Amino acid sequence: MGSSTKSLEATIVFFMGLTLIITTQALQASKYQSHIDFVATHNAIRAEVGVGPLSWNKTLAAYARNYANSKIGNCEMEHSGGPYGENLAEGYGHMSGEEAVKFWATEKANYDYASNKCVNDECGHYTQVVWRNSVHLGCARAKCRNGWMFVICSYDPPGNYEGERPY
Numbered sequence: 001m002g003s004s005t006k007s008l009e010a011t012i013v014f015f016m017g018l019t020l021i022i023t024t025q026a027l028q029a030s031k032y033q034s035h036i037d038f039v040a041t042h043n044a045i046r047a048e049v050g051v052g053p054l055s056w057n058k059t060l061a062a063y064a065r066n067y068a069n070s071k072i073g074n075c076e077m078e079h080s081g082g083p084y085g086e087n088l089a090e091g092y093g094h095m096s097g098e099e100a101v102k103f104w105a106t107e108k109a110n111y112d113y114a115s116n117k118c119v120n121d122e123c124g125h126y127t128q129v130v131w132r133n134s135v136h137l138g139c140a141r142a143k144c145r146n147g148w149m150f151v152i153c154s155y156d157p158p159g160n161y162e163g164e165r166p167y
Helices: 002-048 058-070 097-110 124-129
Strands: 085-092 136-143 148-156
Touching: 002 097, 002 124, 002 136, 058 136, 058 148, 085 097, 085 124, 097 124, 097 136, 097 148
Parallel strands: none
Antiparallel strands: 085 148, 136 148
């Protein structure tokens, strides 16, 4: 009986440890996947117009995280006024990085390359996504108290300079 109890205890400890490892890896993968979704979706849209890829930047991500966290209380859609290019979105529920970036990309239909102007509606979110000189990206999401998800992406160097084409 003593050896079977020790064997059972060892098995339980083994499975508890295994569960902890798997849970930790899943949380890390989830955090990493969010980063991957933002970058991959941006770069797919940029590739459509022949613009080079963006790379993730921890400084921009920290800036975005701090700003997103500051919006939890009211979830107001107001720009940070910081030194980076910026896109904001909010949506009810989950709103993934991929969904936010694709939402900004819907403005492509409003951008007229020939005149380098927005037609019928705004297109500045889209032109920031594809801005050729932007090479670094950092994004964050925060769940607001009202149930909405606030999303911010910061770009460096910033884009949307008047009179310049995005690509």
